[in-house]
Amino acid sequence: MPLDRSLISGLPAFAGLDGKDLDAILSRARSSRFPKDSEVFGQEEEATSFFLLLSGHIRVVRTSPEGHQVIARYITEGELFGIAIAMGRTTYPASAVAAVDCVVLAWPNSAWAELQSRFPAFGASAYRTIGSRLQETQAQVMEMSTQQVEQRIAHALLRIVSQSGRKTPEGIEIDFPITRQDIAEMTGTTLHTVSRLLSAWEDQGIVRSGRQKVTVTDPHALMLVSEHRRKGPAA
Amino acid sequence: MPLDRSLISGLPAFAGLDGKDLDAILSRARSSRFPKDSEVFGQEEEATSFFLLLSGHIRVVRTSPEGHQVIARYITEGELFGIAIAMGRTTYPASAVAAVDCVVLAWPNSAWAELQSRFPAFGASAYRTIGSRLQETQAQVMEMSTQQVEQRIAHALLRIVSQSGRKTPEGIEIDFPITRQDIAEMTGTTLHTVSRLLSAWEDQGIVRSGRQKVTVTDPHALMLVSEHRRKGPAA
């Protein structure tokens, strides 16, 4: 059964393409399910496909030779990921793990050249994606160089929540399970410190948190926290 | 006077192109000199061109809203830089400052689409460049999350030296002026800490350093330092 073009018609990656184009693009893709905690691809693995997340959330994790893990980002619905081919890489630089049950479209790398040349808008969109990843990653380096742990965590929460937040009566909730450890691995700290800060914020009524769950009840206050920077150069 | 193709013929960015192609590419470029400490482009500035460094060394610097600076990387001879256009960005995400007197080739952004489509190998090379920048930046995040300052500085020195080292009787010297502050801004620390560590290494005979100058006399020992990691997970 061919994939329905409505799956991807609204996505920024395919902006400016008509129905026929979408069908052509989809004809090269296959869709698959990944249950929670399963790996879409692994770090250092031979890159054979590139992907689009149709539904769910995916954690992109880099593991160091000594076994330390760092979460590079979360992929949300509609995003391209694993586009090693677009950067001329032959292996995936990180692994991708389903944070919840996910549905993913996969294209074989062999489709890349064709899609890119037939639908330049699609290629451009992929390159824009890479550009923003680079931008974000550089911003993260900056943040780690100049901000305290508290600000970094506040900022990370705001980022996640704005990307993958679900409104509830109590506030905005991160709509996938996330542990203190996960947050620590996104911000370069330890689960202990994350736990302490979340507790403090809970006392101040800024967040509510539970097992693998964080709800931001006062985003504005959290923004203030994230902006209260360490003393910088005078100007 | 047209630019001579020998300027760029050996560079990886133009691998696989013949003399006529090179001339065509060069015909769209103009060459300019940037004296030490002058800015090739500024952060947030409208991106109007992309560049190739013919000679010299360029410092890529990001400045935070509070005035903190971070050195994202050094560009060495033969590298493309400022290729915001390839990522669909309209402004430069960082500024580029000549670390020494530099000679630079600049293409107007309007040449990008044409060059990319006429010479796919050139486009691919640019995308590979971006891919490795992303890779490196992510590795840096990892490093900052998991390693101590000492290891980070050791690693940074090794990286610079392998990229821009000049052999001298005493060891390998960084062949552009670099201050303790610069090293601090590459590694997310302070010039004080850098100075202390360099002094310690000097006592151990691993480096020799002077005003805006660092010579690695014992790269192997420095590698050992950079690999002596903080205790990690058991496996």
Add this chain to the structure above:
DNA sequence: CAGGCAGTTTGCGCTGGCGCAAATAGCCGC
């Protein structure tokens, strides 16, 4: 519904590395 496990909280002590400040030392221009 009894365990057991994974995730979380919290206390406590310690230390890497920062912040500040002052002294020193190359280098450049005059």
Add this chain to the structure above:
DNA sequence: GCGGCTATTTGCGCCAGCGCAAACTGCCTG
């Protein structure tokens, strides 16, 4: 050769946040 500027070194005190360890708590499973 004399300032004066900029880069560097170094001492000292302090504290954010880590490491360790122990207790706790939902939640899932049998």
